[in-house]
Amino acid sequence: MSRQAIYAVCMAAVLVLSSCEHKDLCYNHPEHALRSQTRIEAAYNRMWEVGEDGEPAWMRRWPDTFGFGYETLVPDMPEGLCVNAYSADGSLSVSHTAATGGIVSMKAGDNSLLMYNDDTEFIIFDRLNASVSAKATTRSRSRASYSGNPFYAPGTEGYERTVTPPDPLFGHYIEHYEQPRLQQPPSLAVTLQPLVFTYVIRYEFEQGIEYVGIARGALAGMAESVFLYDGHTGPERATILYDCTVEPWGVQAVVNSFGVPDYPSPVYPRAEPGSYALNLEVRLRNGKTFSFDYDITGQMAAQPHGGVIVVDGIKISDEDGDAGGSGFDVTIDGWGEFNDIIINL
Numbered sequence: 001m002s003r004q005a006i007y008a009v010c011m012a013a014v015l016v017l018s019s020c021e022h023k024d025l026c027y028n029h030p031e032h033a034l035r036s037q038t039r040i041e042a043a044y045n046r047m048w049e050v051g052e053d054g055e056p057a058w059m060r061r062w063p064d065t066f067g068f069g070y071e072t073l074v075p076d077m078p079e080g081l082c083v084n085a086y087s088a089d090g091s092l093s094v095s096h097t098a099a100t101g102g103i104v105s106m107k108a109g110d111n112s113l114l115m116y117n118d119d120t121e122f123i124i125f126d127r128l129n130a131s132v133s134a135k136a137t138t139r140s141r142s143r144a145s146y147s148g149n150p151f152y153a154p155g156t157e158g159y160e161r162t163v164t165p166p167d168p169l170f171g172h173y174i175e176h177y178e179q180p181r182l183q184q185p186p187s188l189a190v191t192l193q194p195l196v197f198t199y200v201i202r203y204e205f206e207q208g209i210e211y212v213g214i215a216r217g218a219l220a221g222m223a224e225s226v227f228l229y230d231g232h233t234g235p236e237r238a239t240i241l242y243d244c245t246v247e248p249w250g251v252q253a254v255v256n257s258f259g260v261p262d263y264p265s266p267v268y269p270r271a272e273p274g275s276y277a278l279n280l281e282v283r284l285r286n287g288k289t290f291s292f293d294y295d296i297t298g299q300m301a302a303q304p305h306g307g308v309i310v311v312d313g314i315k316i317s318d319e320d321g322d323a324g325g326s327g328f329d330v331t332i333d334g335w336g337e338f339n340d341i342i343i344n345l
Contacts, residue, residue: 037185040101048198049306075168078117086112113174120167138166140343149220151274165256169195173229197306203251208316215244221276223258235262259305276300
């Protein structure tokens with residue numbers, strides 16, 4: 001091959017490689033020009049209970065007799081963050097980052113930003129097509145032995161969906177965020193607020209706790225859903241089913257909830273008697289099962305977002321505790337009808 005031919009081949013190769021490199025580095029395409037980035041810096045308000053006045057009700061009066069500290073109920077830091085960016089033209093950009101934040105992408109111009117932790121197991125996110133309709137519910141859970149709240153007034157609707165307690169959930173919403181067209185992403189500091197709260201439930205026994213092998217409970221009248229953009233709960237009620245621990249003084253549960261339904265609201269109605277109920281079901285070591293129900297509407301009045309619920313005076317007689325004796329170990333997991341079924345809907 002002549003020197004001229006070799007030179008021509010080399011020049012052609014250089015042109016091809018230069019063309020490819022230029023194509024890879026091209027950012028002038030209209031699709032790229034419309035998108036930009038922001039660096040989210042996220043913090044979390046990890047309060048587990050908030051009273052009617054917006055302040056913690058139990059922080060300053062936590063009883064030493066409970067046997068554990070107030071701070072032990074503070075939820076852990078989440079493991080991941082989801083940022084939904086709703087642009088002015090109706091399109092949605094979804095980014096997932098570390099819990100403390102990271103780079104998110106969205107269209108340049110006006111956006112609404114909806115943020116929440118995305119490391120949940122039982123939370124179900126719904127209606128995410130619009131920021132103000134987006135809400136969280138939790139998975140259904142069935143229990144054959146639970147027959148519902150017995151305290152509803154005659155003629156009122158007593159049916160409630162039975163659900164599993166929600167995971168810790170935090171959210172933050174910005175109605176208008178102007179995403180600039182910049183090469184260097186600007187920083188945006190946000191603080192996510194709690195959307196799920198905690199109730200400490202204490203069933204205090206007067207007699208017979210030594211006969212109890214396993215226990216579980218139900219909390220009726222609670223919010224079925226929460227709206228992510230402002231934290232208000234929907235009007236629908238649900239019953240939360242949960243497991244309990246047996247203690248020397250009685251039975252205890254730590255239960256997550258969205259709080260009371262239709263709250264906060266400027267016209268929030270005071271609950272009527274029977275609106276909120278507590279159930280306890282115990283299985284004794286001899287195989288007998290007992291169920292107890294309590295109207296706790298009065299205790300819920302000042303505890304819309306977490307708190308402490310106490311019922312006492314519970315008795316198991318020696319006659320019931322000593323009778324029979326099946327020989328079963330009632331602490332064995334998977335024992336018959338005492339299991340709940342979580343429905344993955």
